[in-house]
Amino acid sequence: MVSAMGWGIQEHQGWRKGPWTPEEDKLLTEYVNLNGEGRWSSVARCAGLNRSGKSCRLRWVNYLRPGLKRGQITPQEEGIIIELHALWGNKWSTIARYLPGRTDNEIKNFWRTHFKKKEKSSRKQQKRRSQLLKDQKLQKGHNNHHDHDDHHDQLPGHVAAMDGADQTKTNQDIDHQARDVTIKHENMALTNNPSSDQNINGSHNQIIQSSLPPVNVMYQDDAVSYSWSDTTADQEYYGLWGGLWNLDDQPYGRTNNNNNNNNQGTAGNYYYYGAAGDHIINHSNKNIIPIQNQARAFSSYGGGAFF
DNA sequence: AATGACAACAACCGCCGCTGG
């Protein structure tokens, strides 16, 4: 295993650290443009940079790489981040794949600065989760399942615990769901913009789809036509995923896009639902509202507890 | 104007998995 000092330890103890200078950026950019990405340790050597390969890679990926979006995370991107985080937890690089031009580091920082504050109150939520964990283990005992004991791991743990067929299906489901999240929020953005005449099945979706990593073909059409407000489909989704994630360490939940229902509310005005006693956030005005009776109806989807 | 709190961002650290010798 490589030493704790990082790459190229045998040749350098004195790698430069700290902020990159414009000159260093220029050297790195020129080198990568000429020779391509990869072989980061040799980049450091050959480009005349007194930086570790790790540092070069990070600088390129997070800052210099072409196509990076600069500037604030948009409300649509925020929505996607929230939902994908609910899906995957702190899998920042995975989430970043669904936000073209955004880096995992950017998303991670965004999450920390915007949602760190809510950690405190989430302790209450964790408490309830451990109760859920107990309950489910009890339940499992009753049902005499073949399930593995590590169901409370993060999602990849679930996947690893499955047999081949289940795992394939699950990976497809995850990707499918992530696409839905991305497409839904993009559509919300379009609906928000009255000047846009692109509809939900229009070319915009093709653009979005083409920007996403390739997945199994069997879901491609489905991803576009799937309606977020379709209650039956929702129940299937969240019955399945909510059930899987009940024991997760990560937040989980579901959303409802008010805009899909008889034009109630404004586009982008969507909520997370959870059990009574939790809170929901209104993404339009950032209000945090205590959940009362209304949310009880949704608690069977997995609790959807936030904040 | 000074300063303290907070947010936003950049960069580093440590670990893990993969791969080739």
Place this chain on the structure above:
DNA sequence: GCCAGCGGCGGTTGTTGTCAT
């Protein structure tokens, strides 16, 4: 099979900017 090197990831820390007092 073992090991070293590499690439990548997530967590954490450091720095800078902004705003309120």
